[in-house]
Amino acid sequence: MIxxxxxxxxxxxxxxxxxxxxxxxxxxxxxxxxxGFSFHETIIKANTKTHIHYKNHLEAVYCVGGNGKIEDLKTGTIHDVYDGIMYALNNNDEHYLYGGSVDMRLICVFNPPLTGLENHDENGVYPLIN
Structure with a gap:
């Protein structure tokens, strides 16, 4: 047990x-x-914009506090994110994540699991570290 x-x-x-x-x-x-997966708590700062494109990972995200938006860069669709909303990047979806009026608290699961050393590169990608 962990x-x-x-x-x-x-x-x-x-x-x-x-x-x-x-x-x-x-x-x-x-x-x-x-x-077989990694599990994270992520805080998105209020009034920020982050470009993300996880080419090497799938991610599921559940918002447990705060608010923001996610914009699918392929379709242009924008979804509100707030306490109780889950989204899954099941197609390595390139997107912008916007922090709202207050910090947003997210619970995230990655597959394959992260090693802990990853940070976004200039294209919003986490490298695949073996």
Whole structure:
């Protein structure tokens, strides 16, 4: 059994910050935990815009606080994100994620699992690290 407290993740090497400060990702389960997925709490800062395109990973996201929007760059469709909304990037969907009027708190699952070292490159991609 694995039990972790978010308080023991914050301000450690398992809390990764966006290079431009738009988000922080608190990585609770990683590849080394051998669960077949990784599990994160991500805080999207209010009034920010992040370009994301996970070419190497699928992601499911559940909002548990705050608000924002997600824009599908293929279709131009914009969806509101708020407490209770889930979205899944099942087609490696390129998108913009917008922070709303307050910070947004998201629970995220990645497949394949992240190692913990990943950060977005200039194209919004997490590299595939073996």
């Amino acid at each position: 039990v972790k407290d978010i308080k023991n993740i914050i301000r450690t090497s398992k809390e990764i910050h966006a290079k431009d400060g738009q988000w922080c990702s608190r990585r609770m389960l990683l590849k080394d935990d051998k669960m």
